[in-house]
Amino acid sequence: MDNTAVVNPEFADLYIEEAYNPYRSCIQGLANEPITVRALLRRADDLLCDEPEFAGLGDHSLEAIVARLAANRPRVAIIQGSPDHPAHMFDHEHTLRAAARIWQNGGVPFTFGIPVICDGTAQSNIGQSYSLASRNHTATAVNINFEGHSYHAAYVLSGCDKTPTGILSGLASADRARRQPARGTAPVWAIFVPAHVLKGGTIPKRTRQKLQAIQDAAIAAGDAQLAADIEENCHYILQCSSDEAFLGHLQRAEEKGLVTRAEADAILNELAAATCDDKGGICAFNGTGNSSRTLVAALGFVPAESELLTDEPGTDVVQRNVDQLFRMFNKPEYSVCNLLEKNYANAIRIHGATGSSSNLMLHMPCVMRHAGYDVSLFDYARVRDSHAVPDVFAHSLTEGRDTFVLAQQAAAGLHHGMTSLFKVLTDLGVPMDLDAPTVAGLTWRQRVAAIPVAVSPALPQEKSVIRIQPIRAISGTDVMRGNFFSSCTLKVAGMSSESWQRFNGRVFLVRYYENEIDCNDDLRSTNLVERLAARPALTPELLAAIRRHAGAPADQSVTEMITSGVLAFAFVIAGQGPKAFGMPEMFAPSQYMRHHGVIEKTSIMITDGRYSGVTKGACVGHMVPEAYEGGGIGALVDGDLLWVQLAERRIDLLDTPDFLAGRLRPLPAAPARAELVAARRARIEERQLQVAACSMMEGVTDAEYGVVPLAVHKRATLRWPA
Incomplete structure (x- = not known):
């Protein structure tokens, strides 16, 4: 190793051109920082000294470091x-x-x-x-x-x-x-x-055999859907995301008596140990x-x-x-x-x-607003639609x-x-x-x-x-509008062409949840279809109108309506926005919906929270205004009807009496339901106490502007494009 090496000749005369050098004007930095640089360079020298191509560092004494700082290198x-x-x-x-x-x-x-x-x-x-x-x-x-x-x-x-x-x-x-x-x-x-x-990892052979045994037991117990859901997930490379789906499958299997909790945990442990390569990296x-x-x-x-x-x-x-x-x-x-x-x-x-991930619909305007540009979600839509x-x-x-x-x-x-x-x-x-x-x-x-x-x-x-x-x-990702909200996003890339066509123009029945936990409890249950069929909002009049709208037989049962897709649900998870609860990802419920063969083919999910970038299926997020801020999503109830027009990039709340009469007419706006909304907000505020105060997202914009601090938002005044 040559410790007399000189500075790379290409940059021998490189100094930063600026009027002010704090390491010259303020002696304290010139006194404090050189020891940190020398410690860093010593460690670098120790790491690289045995590499034949390493030319050495030359003089990296405190005096040499001080000289470079003073000269504005x-x-x-x-x-x-x-x-x-x-x-x-x-x-x-x-x-x-x-x-x-x-x-x-x-x-x-x-x-x-x-x-x-x-x-x-x-x-x-x-x-x-x-x-x-x-x-x-x-x-x-x-x-x-x-x-x-x-x-x-x-x-x-x-x-x-x-x-x-x-x-x-x-x-x-x-x-x-x-x-x-x-x-x-x-x-x-x-x-x-x-x-x-x-x-990505690979499911160990012994673990795959255990999963196959559960599939066989599920078929014998009359639950071919669970067996098919496990089989579908086994085709994915092993990642933390697929492990989450297995968690839901095994909980369904445990509820059905096909596996004990200890056996399920052992399988999950085996999957976890085989998931990540020890070189690390980005999944x-x-x-x-x-x-x-x-x-x-x-x-x-x-x-x-x-x-x-x-x-x-x-x-x-x-x-x-x-x-x-x-x-x-x-x-x-x-x-x-x-x-x-x-x-x-x-x-x-x-x-x-x-x-790419719909999360970037938040992060891209965030970066631009920090750079001083007055950019929002609608600039993304303008470029995308042009x-x-x-x-x-x-x-x-x-x-x-x-x-x-x-x-x-x-x-x-x-x-x-x-x-x-x-x-x-x-x-x-x-x-x-x-x-x-x-x-x-x-x-x-x-x-x-x-x-x-x-x-x-x-x-x-x-x-x-x-x-x-x-x-x-x-x-890509579409920016959607509607009569009960200002904007939301839908990752079209996460939907198959067939599902996009199937969902375009459909009417969905709202199943409302105040938080993710309640939705997870429903979606990973073995009797989800029965739970949905028993909802009080499914009145005989509403079911009859849905059958007429879909052209289904008048005597079709509620269960048959769900399994055949005649009755489709919008799983609405509110109270998850940035100011309410930090805007968490609704990955688990979206994953459980995606890996539930019946529901995946018929239903959508809507939230004022976010989704994981790996989310697939009809997942609508980033709804603005959020429920905590009085957004219409927070006023929805079980039995409300949503008309989803993907081609028009719209989701509208329908007038229920008109629907019962055979007409599709959007309401002028979301119903006020003031007492209900106030009670829900009180529960959100109580739930907020679970989050440490120092990390609460107060004083930020909504999702349309990237959820940035208000000080950043205020200074973002430059036109883009210039």
């Missing part, structure tokens, strides 16, 4: 996550490799970490009430540390769920504030390196983790080589990433806010084409086309990740802004021109995740 913060999240297990080594290269390039490396909540771990418990709040807290924490220690740029070890957009929001807010002339500071630059993809389903990976890449923040890693990046990859970051310095066109402004429309279209975007992303957890396979295909040179998606959409006539900049120092036009084909002919299209021809015309 680039100060780069490496932002890492907490190692109690699978995506951040090995951030320590990645951080040290990046720190070494920052020093070799003449910069000054720092690092800080942030807590990262695992949405899978937080599902179906109070942790989900902290998940969305964590995004806003992350933005604040990143901004405070970044501004408090006056860093110029960030090398972000981008992880899962809410943290990528939380970090990006904090950096964007810093960049916007630094543009005030009185600051005299340079803008903010950043590169994001997403964590590698976690390989292989196209949930919020991988949707966030897609988002930061579409926004131009990810070096192409690091978009889809299958393992932790080696020293050579990290060095190239850091070099790309350094080439952006002193170039305002590559600043965080500029990349966001130029690439936002591209990101909306990529989000639609890839069927030109049809086809589905070109054949992602599947059952057919060998998950995100890990996508990453393997990229590693084999069979496609070029985000650049391939841009090329496919451009070739299909979708108006992508190819002149938008990226951290590669190239525009998308230059990147697209550099690849001869989007997907190699050596990769059969039926095996490719990225398709060069549309899979179908409908895609």
